[in-house]
Amino acid sequence: MKQLYLFLAAMLLLCLAPMPYGYFMLVRFIMLVACGGLAYRYYMLNKKIAMWVFITLALLFQPIYKIVLGRTLWNAVDIVVAAFFIILFFAERRVERKTESVQRPLPDDNMLTLDNKIRFRLGGKLGPKELLYVATEEDKQLTELFEKNPEILEGWGQMIGFQIIYLPLLLKRLRKKEVLHYRAPYLSKDKLEEVQLGNDFLLQYLEHDSDRGLIKHGFIRTEDVYRDDDGNDKVTNRFYPLSTNSSESIGDQLHRIGKQISIEKNEHERLLEKQGGFDDWGDVVGENGADENFNSQKEEENTNDLIEEVKERIAKLRQRGIAQYILEQLIHPDDRLSRLVITKDYRLLLPDYNDMEIKMEPLVKAVYLLFLAHPEGILFKHLPNYRKELTEIYVKLKPMGLTDRAIQSIEDVTNPLLNSINEKCARIRGAFVGQFDDHLARHYYIDGKRGEAKKISLPRELVVWE
Numbered sequence: 001m002k003q004l005y006l007f008l009a010a011m012l013l014l015c016l017a018p019m020p021y022g023y024f025m026l027v028r029f030i031m032l033v034a035c036g037g038l039a040y041r042y043y044m045l046n047k048k049i050a051m052w053v054f055i056t057l058a059l060l061f062q063p064i065y066k067i068v069l070g071r072t073l074w075n076a077v078d079i080v081v082a083a084f085f086i087i088l089f090f091a092e093r094r095v096e097r098k099t100e101s102v103q104r105p106l107p108d109d110n111m112l113t114l115d116n117k118i119r120f121r122l123g124g125k126l127g128p129k130e131l132l133y134v135a136t137e138e139d140k141q142l143t144e145l146f147e148k149n150p151e152i153l154e155g156w157g158q159m160i161g162f163q164i165i166y167l168p169l170l171l172k173r174l175r176k177k178e179v180l181h182y183r184a185p186y187l188s189k190d191k192l193e194e195v196q197l198g199n200d201f202l203l204q205y206l207e208h209d210s211d212r213g214l215i216k217h218g219f220i221r222t223e224d225v226y227r228d229d230d231g232n233d234k235v236t237n238r239f240y241p242l243s244t245n246s247s248e249s250i251g252d253q254l255h256r257i258g259k260q261i262s263i264e265k266n267e268h269e270r271l272l273e274k275q276g277g278f279d280d281w282g283d284v285v286g287e288n289g290a291d292e293n294f295n296s297q298k299e300e301e302n303t304n305d306l307i308e309e310v311k312e313r314i315a316k317l318r319q320r321g322i323a324q325y326i327l328e329q330l331i332h333p334d335d336r337l338s339r340l341v342i343t344k345d346y347r348l349l350l351p352d353y354n355d356m357e358i359k360m361e362p363l364v365k366a367v368y369l370l371f372l373a374h375p376e377g378i379l380f381k382h383l384p385n386y387r388k389e390l391t392e393i394y395v396k397l398k399p400m401g402l403t404d405r406a407i408q409s410i411e412d413v414t415n416p417l418l419n420s421i422n423e424k425c426a427r428i429r430g431a432f433v434g435q436f437d438d439h440l441a442r443h444y445y446i447d448g449k450r451g452e453a454k455k456i457s458l459p460r461e462l463v464v465w466e
Contacts, residue, residue, distance in 0.1 A: 005092070008034055009085040012078040031061035057081065116260075118214060118239045119207035126222040126237075131157065132165045134239075135199040135217040141244040142217055160258040164219075171197040185353035185436040186336045218242045221261065223268060238264065337443055341464045342369070346397055353436065358444075360431050363409055366394040367424045368456075371446050375460050377453030380421060383414040390414060425454070 011027055035058035042050040060067060060077070069077065126132055133146070133153075146153055146166050157164035174180055180192045202220070203212060218241040240257040244250065338352030346365065348358040360368060370390050371378060378386060391410055395402065412420040425446045432441035448454035 004034065005085040005089040009082040009089070012082040012085075015078045016075055025063055028061045028063035028066070032058050032063065035061065116238050116240065118211050118220070118237055120202065120205045120220065120235065120237045126220065127163075128222065129162050130165055131162045131219045131221050131240075132202065133167070133199055133217075133219055133242075134202060134215060136203060136212050136215050137217075139217050139244055142242070142250075145250070156254050156258070160261060162221075162261075167197045167199055167201055171195070182435075183437050185350070185356060185440070186338065188354065215239060216241065216243065219257065223264065335440065335443070337440065337458065337462055339462045339464055340372075340444065340458060341466065342372075344466050356435055358431050358435065360428065362397045363394060363406070363413065364424050364427045364431075366390055366397055367413060367421070368428050368446070369393050371454070371456050372463065375455065377448060377455030379453050380416045383416050383421060387411065387414040 008031070011030065015024060015027060035054040039051050039054035039058060042048075042054065135142075147169065150166070150169055153164040153166060175192065180195060181187070181189075184192075199217075203215065206212060218239055221238050221240070222235055223238055224236040240260065242250070242253050242257070246253060248256070336352075338350040338356075341349040341351055343349060346369070348360070348365070348368075350356040350358065367390065370386060370393055373389075387410060390413070391402070391407075394406065394410060398406070409420075412418050413424055414421070429441070429445040429447075432444045435441075443458045444456065446454050446456055
């Protein structure tokens with residue numbers, strides 16, 4: 001990429017010489033394509049300022065609707081843009097020097113850090129394909145490298161088959177995607193900004209606090225999750241140090257860590273084949289794998305039941321990963337329920353969740369208001385008895401009158417032999433779950449067991465009709 005910058009700079013500086021008209025048109029076309037491609041590259045890297053800079057340059061040089069600036073002004077533009085490309089060349093060269101692998105043989109296998117087991121009380125919170133960066137002290141060079149160039153860790157992770165978790169960047173993504181607000185809608189924006197996450201966050205789970213001295217900067221990986229003789233889950237974790245003070249470049253260190261992980265995984269898989277156990281936290285290996293890993297077996301349970309239980313438990317661990325666990329630790333969600341206000345014009349507001357509004361289509365909202373008016377719940381088989389009441393509610397929402405289509409829809413939704421009521425309940429649930437986490441939303445939507453009355457469990461003292 002840095003060679004492209006030099007090429008573009010040289011091409012622009014040649015414009016200062018007396019060149020034929022066709023050359024200037026070629027320069028415009030090349031700049032349009034190159035800057036458009038660079039804009040897309042920085043968009044994928046989530047660097048919006050750089051993206052807009054290259055979009056602006058692409059529009060400035062595009063040959064379709066030529067911008068007339070005059071020879072003198074265009075020469076000044078060519079010089080400034082060429083200088084910009086030269087600065088980018090040296091900036092990327094500086095980053096590359098920090099990460100490039102020096103052309104020398106990689107360390108022999110006996111130089112790998114084989115005794116790297118450090119015990120964390122993480123219990124499988126770290127997924128089998130996650131590498132988490134941890135640090136007990138700040139390394140400004142590493143911080144600058146990783147935060148300003150997240151593609152370094154992302155690219156390395158793709159090569160070795162792992163997702164690299166750098167906690168400060170993870171928190172930024174959670175804020176950007178409003179995940180924190182979704183989990184705790186009752187917290188204000190200022191409160192959410194106070195949530196902090198440093199690279200030392202998970203060191204509070206060290207089993208032996210004295211191990212802090214062994215960890216300055218590096219990655220941790222969960223190698224195995226198993227059940228010990230005492231019936232509790234145990235975890236094997238490994239630590240891989242990383243340092244800017246090492247005689248190795250950062251690139252060499254990352255390469256060595258990837259090689260070490262590969263060796264450890266192969267050894268672990270061979271061990272599982274001999275002893276029976278879990279294959280990468282997946283299927284049970286060995287005929288008696290469940291019996292060997294679980295001591296909670298009851299007399300009436302058989303081996304197949306235990307195997308299914310093990311598979312289900314491990315599947316949940318795979319789905320969670322460290323991001324979900326960190327959310328649970330950063331924000332401790334409680335059942336802090338908001339009042340539900342039904343305004344005079346039948347808007348649904350949650351004032352204690354930062355004045356959130358829940359929007360629904362008229363018939364869906366009519367069904368919701370019907371169930372809200374009946375805290376005891378409604379049996380689906382009794383829905384025909386509520387057809388008149390539902391119609392009256394719908395007319396309030398649509399005062400222009402009932403159409404034949406609306407009448408038919410009301411009849412369908414109150415017909416227990418049709419699926420219309422289930423579809424409306426699903427839309428109601430989606431309206432709430434689309435705004436905040438289900439641990440809170442479940443109090444607001446219609447729910448119930450099969451064959452029993454369906455109801456909205458929200459305490460009615462929290463329901464306010466204006």
